[in-house]
Amino acid sequence: MDYEKLRNIGISAHIDSGKTTLTERILFYCKKIRAIHEVRGKDGVGATMDSMELEKERGITIASAATNVTWNSHFINIIDTPGHVDFTIEVERSLRVLDGAVLVLCSVGGVQSQSITVDRQLKRYDVPRLAFINKCDRTGADPYKVQNQLKEKLGLNAVLMQVPIGLEEKHEGLVDLITMKALYFDGVQGEVVREGEIPENLRKQAEEKREELLDAVSLFSDEVAEAFLEGDVPAPLIYDAVRKGTIQHQIVPVFMGAAYKNKGVQPLLDAVIRYLPNPGEKKEYALDLDNNEAKVELAMDPKAPLTAIAFKLEEGQYGQLTYVRIYQGTLKKGSDIFNTRLKRKVKVGRLIRMHAESMEDINQAECGDIVALFGIDCASGDTFVNGDINYALTSMYVPDPVISLALTVKDKSVEDNLSKALNRFTKEDPTFKTYVDDESGETIIQGMGELHLDVYIERIRREYRVPVDSGMPQVAYREAITQRTDFDYTHKKQTGGSGQFGRIVGYIEPSDSGEYEFVNEIKGGVIPTEYIPSCDKGFKEAVKKGNLIGFPIVGVRVVIQDGQYHAVDSSDMAFQTTAFLAFRKIYRQSKPQILEPIMKVVVETPSEYQGSIFASINQRRGTIISSVEDGVYSRVEGEVALSEMFGYSTVLRSLTQGKAEFSMEFLKYGKVPKTISEELINEYEKKSKER
Amino acid sequence: MVKSELNKRSPLRIFEKTMHGGLGKGNIGVIASRKGVGKTACLVHIATDKLLRDQSIIHVSFSNRTDHIINWYEDIFREIAKKRNLEKAVEVHDEIIKKRVIMNFSQDGVEIDKVLNSLRAMIQQGNFAAEAIVVDGYDFAKPETGGLSKVKAFAEELGLEIWIAASLKGKEPIFNNKGVPFELEKYLEEIEVLISLQYHGEYVHLKLVKDHETIDLLDMNLKLDPKTLLIAEE
Numbered sequence: 001m002d003y004e005k006l007r008n009i010g011i012s013a014h015i016d017s018g019k020t021t022l023t024e025r026i027l028f029y030c031k032k033i034r035a036i037h038e039v040r041g042k043d044g045v046g047a048t049m050d051s052m053e054l055e056k057e058r059g060i061t062i063a064s065a066a067t068n069v070t071w072n073s074h075f076i077n078i079i080d081t082p083g084h085v086d087f088t089i090e091v092e093r094s095l096r097v098l099d100g101a102v103l104v105l106c107s108v109g110g111v112q113s114q115s116i117t118v119d120r121q122l123k124r125y126d127v128p129r130l131a132f133i134n135k136c137d138r139t140g141a142d143p144y145k146v147q148n149q150l151k152e153k154l155g156l157n158a159v160l161m162q163v164p165i166g167l168e169e170k171h172e173g174l175v176d177l178i179t180m181k182a183l184y185f186d187g188v189q190g191e192v193v194r195e196g197e198i199p200e201n202l203r204k205q206a207e208e209k210r211e212e213l214l215d216a217v218s219l220f221s222d223e224v225a226e227a228f229l230e231g232d233v234p235a236p237l238i239y240d241a242v243r244k245g246t247i248q249h250q251i252v253p254v255f256m257g258a259a260y261k262n263k264g265v266q267p268l269l270d271a272v273i274r275y276l277p278n279p280g281e282k283k284e285y286a287l288d289l290d291n292n293e294a295k296v297e298l299a300m301d302p303k304a305p306l307t308a309i310a311f312k313l314e315e316g317q318y319g320q321l322t323y324v325r326i327y328q329g330t331l332k333k334g335s336d337i338f339n340t341r342l343k344r345k346v347k348v349g350r351l352i353r354m355h356a357e358s359m360e361d362i363n364q365a366e367c368g369d370i371v372a373l374f375g376i377d378c379a380s381g382d383t384f385v386n387g388d389i390n391y392a393l394t395s396m397y398v399p400d401p402v403i404s405l406a407l408t409v410k411d412k413s414v415e416d417n418l419s420k421a422l423n424r425f426t427k428e429d430p431t432f433k434t435y436v437d438d439e440s441g442e443t444i445i446q447g448m449g450e451l452h453l454d455v456y457i458e459r460i461r462r463e464y465r466v467p468v469d470s471g472m473p474q475v476a477y478r479e480a481i482t483q484r485t486d487f488d489y490t491h492k493k494q495t496g497g498s499g500q501f502g503r504i505v506g507y508i509e510p511s512d513s514g515e516y517e518f519v520n521e522i523k524g525g526v527i528p529t530e531y532i533p534s535c536d537k538g539f540k541e542a543v544k545k546g547n548l549i550g551f552p553i554v555g556v557r558v559v560i561q562d563g564q565y566h567a568v569d570s571s572d573m574a575f576q577t578t579a580f581l582a583f584r585k586i587y588r589q590s591k592p593q594i595l596e597p598i599m600k601v602v603v604e605t606p607s608e609y610q611g612s613i614f615a616s617i618n619q620r621r622g623t624i625i626s627s628v629e630d631g632v633y634s635r636v637e638g639e640v641a642l643s644e645m646f647g648y649s650t651v652l653r654s655l656t657q658g659k660a661e662f663s664m665e666f667l668k669y670g671k672v673p674k675t676i677s678e679e680l681i682n683e684y685e686k687k688s689k690e691r
Numbered sequence: 692m693v694k695s696e697l698n699k700r701s702p703l704r705i706f707e708k709t710m711h712g713g714l715g716k717g718n719i720g721v722i723a724s725r726k727g728v729g730k731t732a733c734l735v736h737i738a739t740d741k742l743l744r745d746q747s748i749i750h751v752s753f754s755n756r757t758d759h760i761i762n763w764y765e766d767i768f769r770e771i772a773k774k775r776n777l778e779k780a781v782e783v784h785d786e787i788i789k790k791r792v793i794m795n796f797s798q799d800g801v802e803i804d805k806v807l808n809s810l811r812a813m814i815q816q817g818n819f820a821a822e823a824i825v826v827d828g829y830d831f832a833k834p835e836t837g838g839l840s841k842v843k844a845f846a847e848e849l850g851l852e853i854w855i856a857a858s859l860k861g862k863e864p865i866f867n868n869k870g871v872p873f874e875l876e877k878y879l880e881e882i883e884v885l886i887s888l889q890y891h892g893e894y895v896h897l898k899l900v901k902d903h904e905t906i907d908l909l910d911m912n913l914k915l916d917p918k919t920l921l922i923a924e925e
Contacts, residue, residue, distance in 0.1 A: 152756065152797070610809060614817025624817060626757040626793035629801070629809060637757070 003300060003368035004278045008325070010079045010094055010127070012118045013104035018134040022104055022259040023078065029191060029266055030069035030076075066312070066323050066370050068353050074273045077370040095125040097311045097325040097370060100276030102268065103131045107141040107167075107256065109633070111149035112604045112661075119154050128246050128277060131156075132268055133256040136164050137171040140632075143256045149630075156252045159216045160209050161242075162267070164256055165199060174257060174264055175202060177210040178238050183267060190262025216251055217241040239274055246275045279368030284327045286383070286391035289340060296391065298328040302366040305329050306337060306386035309393040310378050313428045322373045323354075327393065329386065331371065332364040337384045340392050350374035379427045401433055401446035402597040402642055402666050405453060406471035407460075408442065414466045418443070421464040425456055432456060446476070449664065450646060475643045476597060477680070478669055479546035479553045481590035484509035489582035490564070491574065499569035502527075502578030504535060505562035508590060510555050514669075516543055517557040527563040531575040535560055538579025547584070548592050549684040554669070558583075594677045595669040597642040602635060603652065605660035610634040612655045620644035621673070639667060692775045694743060694783055700775070702913060702922050703740040709911045710902045714854070714884050716822075717847040719839070723857040723872050724888035725865070729895055730856040731827055732920035733888065735763045737854055738825045739771065742787040746822040749813060750793045751806065753828045757793050760827075764791065770919040792819060803838040807845050814849060823852040831857050831874055843881045869907070870900040879906075888915070897922065 013019035069076050079094045095101075101122055105115060122129055131150060133143040143164060150158035162174040165182060173184040175198050182199065186192040198206050214233060218225035221241035227233040245251035255271055257264015280300040286307055287293040298307055306329035314321040324331070331337070333351040338344070352372040353360045365371040378384075383392045409418055422434045422445070433446040447453045450473055460466050490503040504527070511517045518536045527535070536558075543553040565575075601622065603613050607629055613636050617624055622640035629635075645664060652660050672680065692700075707713040714720040722730050738748045752760055768787075772780040792813060796806055813819050824846075831839075846853045859865045859872050866872055870887060871879065879885075885901035895915040900906065916923040 607809075611812030611816035614813050614819070618818045623789045624792050624813070624819065625788075626761075626795060627809070627813070628757060628795040628797060629805075630797040634809075 003280050003366065005074045006077070006278055006368050007074065007272055007276050008077045008079070008097060008099045008279060008368070008370055009272055009276060010098045010101045011104060012095075012101050012122065012129075013115070017104050017106040017109065017115075018259050019104045022102075022132065022134060022265065025190075025259045025262060025265045026078065026269060027067065027069060028189065029269065030071050066354050066372070068355055068370075071269045072273055076269075076272060079370070094311070095121055095127055097309065098125070098127050099279055099282060100272070101127045101129045102272065103129050103252075105131060105133050105146050105150075106138075107133045107136045107143050107146055108138050109604075110142075110146045111153045112633075112635075116153060116602075119156075126249070126282070128249060128275075129252055130246070130268070130271055130275060131158060131252050131254045132264075133254060134259055136167055136256050136263070137169065137258040137261050139168050141167045141171070143167075143254075147254055150252065150254065157216065157245075157250060158252050158254050159213055159242075161213065161253045161255055161271070162264075163202065163206055163209050165202060171258055171261070171263065174267065175206045176267065177206060177213050178235050180206065180210065185263045185266075190265070193266050214238070217245055220244040220248070220250065243275045247277045247281060286327070286393050289390040289392055293392075298367075300367055301328065302330045304367070305388045306331055306384065307389070307391050307393065308337075308384045310373075310376075310380060310382045310384065313378075313380050313424075319375045320377070321352075322376050322378060323370065324373060324384065325370045326365055326367050328367050330364055330366050331384075333362070335386070337386055339378055340383045340385055340390055342378065342382070346376050346378075348373060348376075380430060400476070400666075401431060401448060402476050402599075403449060403453065403473050404444050404446040404476060405473045406437070406440070406442040406444055407457070408469045408471070410467055410469065417464045418460065418466045418468065421460045421466065425459070442471075448666075451649070473646055475641075477549060477551040477672070478595040479548045479551050479592050480555050480595050480669075481508060481510055481553070481587070481592050483591050485586045485590040487582045487586045489578060489585060491578035491581055494569055499566075500571065500574040500577065501566035501569035502531070502575045503564035504560050504575075504578055504582055506558065506560035508583070508586065509557050509559070511557035514555045516540065516554070519557065519559040521559055521561045522563065527560075527565055527575070528570075531565065531570065531572065532560075534572045534575035535579040538576035539583055541576070542580045542583035542587075546592060547587065549594060549680045550688075551594075553587075553592070554595070594672040594680060596672045598639050598667050598670040599642050599645060599664040600667040601638050601640045601645065601648075601662060601664045603638075603660055603662040604633060604635050605656055606632060607634045609656040609660060610636060613652075613660065616648075616651060616655060620648075639670075640664075641670065641672075642666075693778050697771070697775045697777055698740075698744055701740055701743075702924050703737065705924065706737075706897075706911065706913060706922065709899055709913075710884050714852045716850045716852055718852060718883035719843055719846060719881055720852070720854045720884035720886070721857050721875065721882050722854065722886050722888065723859055723875060723900075724895075725860075726858050728888045728890070729915045729920045730858070730888060731763060732767065732915065733897075733922060734825045734827055734854060734856045735760075735767045736920075736922050738791070738823070739764065739767050739787075741823050742790050743771075743783070745790070747790040747820050748792075749810060749819070749821045749824045750791065751810070751824060751826040752793065752795050753797070753801070753830075754795065757795050760793050760795075767919075767921065770921055774919075774921075792817075792821075803841055807841060810845070811849075821851060823854065826853065826855040829855045829857060831878065839878050839881045870898060871906065886911070893917070894925075896925075 011019050011023055066077055066079050069078065079098060103119060105111060133146050135141060136143060147158050147160055150156045161177055163177065164171060165173045165175060173182055175182050180198060182196040184194045184196060186194050214224065214228050217238060218228050221237060224233055224237050224241045227237060242253055246253060253271065253275055255264060255268050259265055284298045285295045286298055288296050308324045308326040308331060310322045310324050312323035331348065331351065333348055335348050336345050337348060339346060351362050351365060352374060353362050354372050385391055409415055425432050426434055431448050435444055437444050445453060445456065457468060457470050460468055484507055486507045488505045491500060493500040518539060520532050539558045543556055546553040605613050610627065614624060617638045617640060620640050621644060622638045624636060624638045627634055627636045652662055722733050724730055738750060741748050750760060768784060777783060794809060794813065814821050842853060857875065859874055879901065882901060883903055887898045887900050888895050889898055894917065897911045897913040899911050912925050913922055914925050
């Protein structure tokens, strides 16, 4: 496959902006599916891209299935990305492997909180994008308003490529501002694109908008600038300039239509081919594990050694399906590949190209492509090479979980299935973690939010048929010291047998970085060098769990300055114990406090409900940072402790008749108010006594 | 320097003294100048001074991005903290942020009733006990945004101090012989305190044009520090 004819794109959007419908139409026009099913369709089939039963039921897309389509003799791999912030890691992992994206927006709702999150992610991974303003047939549709929001709220240089012919129920088609032709979508399902003259009443507006377009893109092409002055700019020149501007992140071309009414999809596909980059247009790097993780540039060469990343796992009907993106070289069926994390060789049994809900066996795939492997044991994020090299593709940024809850099974016989499920999920999703609590013996799951964990609990129940009960969600608190405290501690156990001896002197204090730090200021070998790491280890063990409420202690700087050892009785273990006990002894003197995760909460609401939103944030001991009103909608931004946000989606729904929505993400750790902190401590002490 | 000392020594105390104890609740104060002279900085400084004295404020703006406004506050706070060597600056900062809400109206020509409704919702339903409101970019020239009497009634009803920054447009001269901007002449009834920012040689000076009952051009002996745009003594 010629990589210049390949596009790896994602379709990113705010929930309910019609992303799945749009994807469905793309598959249909590319002849990948024979019929169109609506997301919440009456035929009970559901849109093709929603592969999980649960997603079908909720009408949302959670997992990112990859699918391959052909348009105009080009190949497009579409990574269907989830839209909800609670599943951010899924979005981000998908973004890592994208070369371009289509940002779908609702022509009524415009740029909403989630669009902002998604756009920020696209920016982080440097993904060039097109915007598609969907639902132009809806009451209140205003693509011009959305264009302005793209500029103002997202700071994008949004340039209209089309103007609508009619809006709301009168939405008939589009005017292409480059060819200056009207486009209509005929046939039963809009499959026939008919060109026509621009309606007279739109001509003036179209000319104005074309001028804006030329103005914006002439920056990227002297030829366009010249031709513009002379009055006649040929289409290919404009295409080139738009492409350049898009790939350089200087402009975002804006397209529009109504996917549900089969309008505007084919021109969008043309634009994907025309303006979004092929895999060879972006430099990709890997880390050389044999050379101190030095950055090495990868070559878009099928003959170079293979380098590929597993970015998505799925439990298929016939075992684990691993989606990989190949950055360099060729992946062949039957060949041996090497997992650089597990340091293990595996054989490529089956190589597959995924179509929505169906798959095609292939013999090989080259750099730039996205394909799937069958029956290979690995985790998401692993790098595969072909043995000659030892590379890792940059690790993806994974945030710490902020919420956890306990799972209990009613029936011991299904515990096997439960661990199977948990094993699967932790592999698929790095933000989902699980462990068994030593003290209570309960299985604990951790994640990024209530909904995030809810979805997994549902999957455990449905896919693995394990009837689990879940406890109350528990916030991931932290403990932190607030002042410098000196220590001088001797650990002595010299009564018969091999003894233990260690003495350390120093202090602990809050660290500026917020991380654990260990500083060795010991001079003259009062403690032998070999025992210094033992001290570090002992302190690290001690900060794993504070004795205020039993949560990890963060932001401690330990400085050791002096000490003593015994030629016979000092050992690695002895100094570990010394450090551990020294910390335990002075911890309470350092005036520890409890920290809790503070979330940045953004609520989008029709303005009439904003008073209730203000009240709801206030009641949750939140701080309102700002409120932004534009006409119908208000966007309220606040900072609220996670512990106060449980059940907020239900509250919000009832406050606003389901018209508002919110997103939240971890912002920082903040101090817990005194009364609550006392409650937490009392509770912890009560619990400890019961044991 | 600790916070209370910083408050005592703030140039804003001179500012208040000149206008006989400050603007006062239920009143409207206006800071007028041409664009780009330093009104927003002035307003943010006034607001920050109130925040430092544990008062809650709402900042109303009509631009589109709240991050710009937040940056203004961050800059001004940093300058004050640096200049006065404020103790526990981070703690003070985190504390005062909770007392500040930014409300932005990004629609062109938003009606004054709507703005007041939203403010009322924030204060009453949101239980945000604002003592002062600062308004940046109120357009007196637009008749539909007029209605200053409504603002005045609102201030009186809720016992608020309202500071408004007015951007003056049009050809020179923009001030009449008493120093009152022509644009604002007809609103003088409702405005309790009017300050104009005027270039004088190298500095921007604060001139008190109307102070409660008296209308006269009075120099406040305050200027804007050209580097930080903070209000400073001459």
